[in-house]
Amino acid sequence: MEEARAGTAVVPPPPKGGDGLRNNRRVLQDIGNRPITRSFRAQLIAKAQEKGVKNMNPVVLPVLEDKVALNQKRISTQKVVPRKEIEKQTAEDLVIISSDEEEKDKSVEGRKEVKTLTSILTARSKAMALGVNIKPKEKIVEIDSADVNNELAVVEYIDDLYKFYKLTEDDSRVHDYMDSQPDINTRMRSILIDWLIDVHRKFELMPETFYLTVNILDRYLSKKIISRRELQLVGISSMVIASKYEEIWAPQVNDFVCLSDYAYSADQILRMEKAILGKLEWYLTVPTPYVFLSRYIKASVSPDVEMKNMVFFLAELGILHYPTIILYSPSMISAAAVYAARHTLNKIPVWTETLKHHTGHSEEQLRDCAKLLVGLHSNSAESKLQAVYRKFSRPEYGAVALFVPAKSFHSSS
Template sequence: MDARVVVPQQDRGGKLKNEAAQQRNRRVLGDIGNVEAVQVVEGKPHAHISRPITRRYHAQLLAKAKAASENNENLVAQGFEDKVAVNKKFPAKAQKKAVGKRIPEDVVVISDDNEVENAKTTNPRERSSRREVKTLTSILTARSKAASELSIKPKGLIVDVDAADVDDELAVVEYLDDLYKFYKLTEDESRVHDYMGSQKDVNSKMRSILIDWLMDVHKRFELMPETIYLTVNIIDRYLSMKNISRKELQLVGISSMIIACKYEEVWVPQVNDFICLSDYAYTGNQILVMEKEILQKLEWYLTVPTPYVFLVRYIKASVSPDQEMENLVFFLAELGIMQYPTVILYSPSMLAAAAVYAARCTLNKIPFWSETLKHHTGYSEEQLRDCSKLLVQFHLNAAGSNLQAVYRKFSRPDRGAVAYLTPAKNLLAQCSSN
């Protein structure tokens, strides 16, 4: 409480000035119920102290007054005969030393009752030692806490992957951690669960054929990599909400890619281009009607964290990855989103982390999983093994599969021909043995 209390003054005749005003002030303070007056030691003259009487200072004054009364008894009990003799020889000096600072009279203090009571009952020597001296227990506790924090997050082993981008305003380094925490929290909102049981005329194999065809369309139009991931997300979310016939499946795929292009691309392919690629199976009006229906079903909710969002971050967390490493990660991730079980069983962030882990195992990057990757992904090596095993199995079967779009794409020299790399069979053996 920041109330300023007026201390009543005495004149030479001993009468109070402004008696009526002082009584009003005291009546108001009396209503508060926490008025406290400090008594002065007898035989000492009154002195005006300009220092404000705070709660802490008031507690110090009470403690010193109590210590003065117990001083002689404590000295005799402890056997300090020499100090007792000095006090007897110089009583004025002993009295001055025991009393300390003079305490004013008629000082009104507004303080907490509990705080004043604690100040009266607590030994002043114990209170002062707690403030000034650190006990052995507190030191050991602090060291134990520091050691436990180091064991949980070994900061020396976590590399600052954003150090090179601090001066780049477009990198928004100061917001990255918060952004990816938000992505992890909201990824389940746009994640679909097993919906093929509700589809009567469509199965998971048809879905894979559709995604494989869209991969070729994506490559022919030279679209951004974000577009194909958003396209797959839109398709799965719509199919989880609406039952469609087999003839409408390709129409859903075309309309979903047009929506994704409008969201991600600077240059958007025309509807007539998709009509030609679909061999005139649908008219332009059918595509536009389906596009509108999809947006209504999804409630125009298109800003979702796809696996691509996490792939970019996790590849960077690999610490100076080369181009071969980056191409292999995207190869495994695109094999993953093309298969229905991978999308249903694993979240986008786990799929991205598993692609990075499988790529490091394939390229024999030691260690396979570092503290930096664990810190940024939030997944341990054990949590990623099942999903990584699935991606490596897709890599192993890619050459002989009927769905060749992703395999052809990453067999080209501009992609480092990473599809020809030997899959991480040691990871498969390790997972099967466990």
């Protein structure tokens, strides 16, 4: 008992008889029942090597190594280690082995992601040397986002509508018809439209009414030869038709009779109205310049009242001028009016990606028409036809007619 308490192993007495002795020896020869210490392991390996060399059997050593490893595993599993110590050893002894190719890939990938200041400056220098524009492209502003909840704005159809207007504007566009009119000329047409501008302002009609009136007048004159005396009658009847089409409260025919100083009777106006509608086959839904003006002004992005008045001033000068409507389409006149107005008011940038997107025209395409409009602005104060100039010299229109014309076009005009 005392020896057991001191930690000394107690050996039982050997069994009696020869068989028991042989059994004990056989058991002791089984290395699987004996703990493998370092010294014992060395002895076993040495004996195994000697035995393998003697018998020329190279398989003995690996088998012995596997058996030794198995015993070590059994011994290690029996040892109880605290959990904290295991976690500490795992964190300290854990080694992740990766191949050289993986390390190379990771290093290359890391180098691709990191852009140094030197590389950026070098790239910019090369781009400038090659003449490449590295300025970021201007974004197109969504001009209809504020009208998504407005049912009258028909935002979901607006782009398709203006594509249709662009495709059909040539159908209602007039070409040079003065050669087919022996009794009237371009000067008479301008005098008539100048008078209609005053009538339009007197009745306080919608802008759409004026542009449709001019469109009806020109289309009828391109199809029908008239006398000089009938010209004013055609103009009055055209405005009667446009008023009925566009206005909620259209002026009475007798009102036009009074404004014409009783030059024509109500019956004459109604007969001419019928003749015009028949000649035009009641085709009145046409894309006039006003249709495009309202859209292009909106594309200017938050235009002020001054900008709107200047655009309409230049557009009406163009409508009054016969060569302008012959040379350019309604959409081109509208876009050029916006372009010339931005030049006049020194808007920067003069032409944006948003305007280019919605108008479909670049600055180069608009320059000639804009130059023509700026020239009309320069000569408006001295012109004998003063209706447009008087209208836009009034305070309610911002007196934009009194502004200095765009200097970039003024010298060439």
